[in-house]
Amino acid sequence: MVLEKELEYLGIHRSLDPKGVLPQAAYKIDNSLPIKDSEILFEVNSLNIDSASFYQLKNISNNNKQLIKQEILKIVKERGKMHNPITNSGGVFLGKIKQIGKDYKNQNLKLNSKVISLTSLTYTPLYLEDITDINIETNTVYVKGYAILFYNSPFTVIDDINIEEEVLMMVLDVAGAPAYSAKYSQIGDTVIILGGGKSGVLSAYQAYLRVKPSGKVFIITKEKYEVEILTELNIADKVIQADATKPIETLKEYLKYNNELADLVINCTNVSNTETTSILLTKDQGRVIFFSMATSFTQAALQAEGLAKNIQLIIGNGYFPNHDKIAIDCIVKNNKIYNFFKNKINYEKNK
Ligand code: NAP
Numbered sequence: 001m002v003l004e005k006e007l008e009y010l011g012i013h014r015s016l017d018p019k020g021v022l023p024q025a026a027y028k029i030d031n032s033l034p035i036k037d038s039e040i041l042f043e044v045n046s047l048n049i050d051s052a053s054f055y056q057l058k059n060i061s062n063n064n065k066q067l068i069k070q071e072i073l074k075i076v077k078e079r080g081k082m083h084n085p086i087t088n089s090g091g092v093f094l095g096k097i098k099q100i101g102k103d104y105k106n107q108n109l110k111l112n113s114k115v116i117s118l119t120s121l122t123y124t125p126l127y128l129e130d131i132t133d134i135n136i137e138t139n140t141v142y143v144k145g146y147a148i149l150f151y152n153s154p155f156t157v158i159d160d161i162n163i164e165e166e167v168l169m170m171v172l173d174v175a176g177a178p179a180y181s182a183k184y185s186q187i188g189d190t191v192i193i194l195g196g197g198k199s200g201v202l203s204a205y206q207a208y209l210r211v212k213p214s215g216k217v218f219i220i221t222k223e224k225y226e227v228e229i230l231t232e233l234n235i236a237d238k239v240i241q242a243d244a245t246k247p248i249e250t251l252k253e254y255l256k257y258n259n260e261l262a263d264l265v266i267n268c269t270n271v272s273n274t275e276t277t278s279i280l281l282t283k284d285q286g287r288v289i290f291f292s293m294a295t296s297f298t299q300a301a302l303q304a305e306g307l308a309k310n311i312q313l314i315i316g317n318g319y320f321p322n323h324d325k326i327a328i329d330c331i332v333k334n335n336k337i338y339n340f341f342k343n344k345i346n347y348e349k350n351k
Contacts, residue, residue, distance in 0.1 A: 008038055009151035014125055016080070023081070023150075024123045031080040031125040031148065037103040038151045042095035042115065044126065047072075047141040048169040049091040051197065051270040052293035053084035054139040069131045072141060076128045082121040089293040090121030091139070092173045093147050094158075094165055105151055114165070116172045117147070118154040118324060138344045139173075140166055156324045163331065167341045174199035175327035177268060177291045179320035181206040184264050184287060188214040192254070192262040192281050194244045195269035196221030196230045199291055201340055202330045203266045204235045216258065220244060233336050244274040251280050266316075267292045275299040282311050291316030 007013070013036070015026035023029045035041045049057070049072075061067035076082050082090055097113045100106075117124060128145040135142075149155060158168055177199035185191050185207040193204045196219045208217045219236045221227065222243055230239040238257045242250040244267075261283035267274055272294045279300065282288050288311060290300060300313050320326075331338040 005038075008036065011123070011125075011150035011153070014080075014148075014150075022123075023125070024083075024120065027079060029080040029125050031127045033146075035099060035101055035148055037101040039101045040097065040104050040109075040149050041099040041101075042093070042117075042147045042149070043098050044093045044095040044128075044143055044145045044147045046094045046165075046169065047082060047091055047121065047143060048094070048173045049082070049139045049141060050084075050087070050089040050121075050173065050293055051139060051199075052087045053089045053091065055270045056084060056087050058136065063136060065134045065136065068134055069141075072131060073128055076126055081124055081126050087293055088122070090123070092117045092119075092169060093121065093124065093126070094169050095147060098146070103151075109157070110159075114158050115155045116158055116165075116169055117149065118156055118172065118175065118319070119149060120318060123153065124149065135166070135345065138166055138170055140169065154319065161328065163328070163338075164342065164345070166345050167331065167338070168328070170198050170341055170344065171202065171327045171331055172324055174202060174268075174291075175323040176316055176318040176320050177266065178202035178206045178330055179323035179326045180289050180291065180314070180316050181266055182210065182326055183320070184289065184314075185210040186215075186263075187211060189263040190215060190258065190260055190283075191217045191264045191266070193217070193219045193236070194221075194265065194267045194274060194278060194281075195292070196226050196239065197268060197270065198341070200266075200268035201230070201233065201235065201337060202327055203268055203291070204230075205233075205330050205334060205337055206326070207264070207266075208235045218254065218258065218262075220250060220254065229340070233340060235334075235337070244269055244277045245271060247276040247280050250277045254281060262286055264289070267295065270294060272296065273299070276303045279303050279307055279309055279311065279313075282309065284310050287312040287314060289314045289316050 017028040181203035191207040
């Protein structure tokens with residue numbers, strides 16, 4: 001039956017608890033071998049854990065690598081996937097193609113090609129034998145294990161890309177953000193990026209390219225040291241230090257540098273309770289893109305209502321056509337942005 005085949009292409013057969021739902025919605029999925037003919041198998045070498053999830057894991061583990069490791073192994077053992085039950089978010093994996101099912105859509109792929117998944121780990125059957133190391137600064141978890149992707153699950157082959165794997169993984173984990181920024185930033189716009197981390201930097205770069213010469217880009221981030229690093233990148237008219245969980249203080253701080261609210265706010269923070277600030281900073285008829293996984297739909301919708309703001313609230317989809325190319329383009333074309341990512345790896349190694 002055609003529908004049954006289509007459902008298999010989406011991975012529905014792997015959902016165990018409950019059965020009959022798509023893998024992302026299932027609490028537990030089947031990560032066992034062998035793969036089905038429509039699936040593809042990868043050896044997994046590392047995971048890039050989504051920032052909201054990693055922040056939560058670091059918090060409950062007091063930054064202790066051993067405890068973070070135990071927590072990740074526990075989640076994957078229990079759920080068959082790296083789906084953080086508190087933040088409900090995942091991340092991406094880096095690995096090598098090990099087996100291509102005979103009915104898989106692309107039979108031209110080569111065994112042992114290196115790939116990065118563009119499908120959330122919350123959707124990906126994953127088995128971990130061990131975790132060998134963790135880079136606290138880049139959210140990278142070095143593992144031994146395997147993962148399975150379905151006929152329809154996106155991933156990208158990185159054999160011909162001459163950029164460090166860890167950098168690529170960080171960039172591709174947040175690839176949706178710069179793609180959304182590129183789609184919605186227009187010449188003359190005022191754009192505010194909340195959170196000056198990975199997705200914040202890539203989004204600011206894409207906005208800066210598009211709003212000039214008449215528009216302006218602002219980055220609002222929490223720590224003073226980040227203001228200095230981000231200012232050096234030259235991708236914003238002003239980098240402002242403010243705590244986005246404090247809406248009134250943040251608004252006041254922003255108004256010191258610009259007296260016009262934003263046409264577009266892109267929320268790239270990794271903490272809860274920043275919805276109000278995003279909405280407060282947006283002008284009537286403007287837009288907010290909530291890329292942050294710590295976003296509460298209820299808070300966002302009710303705050304906009306309470307503030308009587310006629311604005312569009314957009315959920316930042318992790319997928320966008322060509323988002324991998326748009327994201328990689330940012331680091332290929334801008335050496336300072338590439339170094340921003342590279343320095344994150346070095347920071348941990350030099351500690
Ligand atoms: P990141 O690199 O960790 O950056 C987060 C940034 O937010 C950091 O610069 C952080 O500053 C800043 N921040 C934290 N609390 C703040 C506050 N109160 N006020 C102002 N800034 C604050 O994270 P990322 O990888 O870019 O990811 C950003 C968000 O996107 C996360 O929530 C992640 O889960 C989400 N995400 C969404 C998708 C999707 O499909 N929509 C996909 C991947 C990731 P400090 O470093 O000083 O704390």
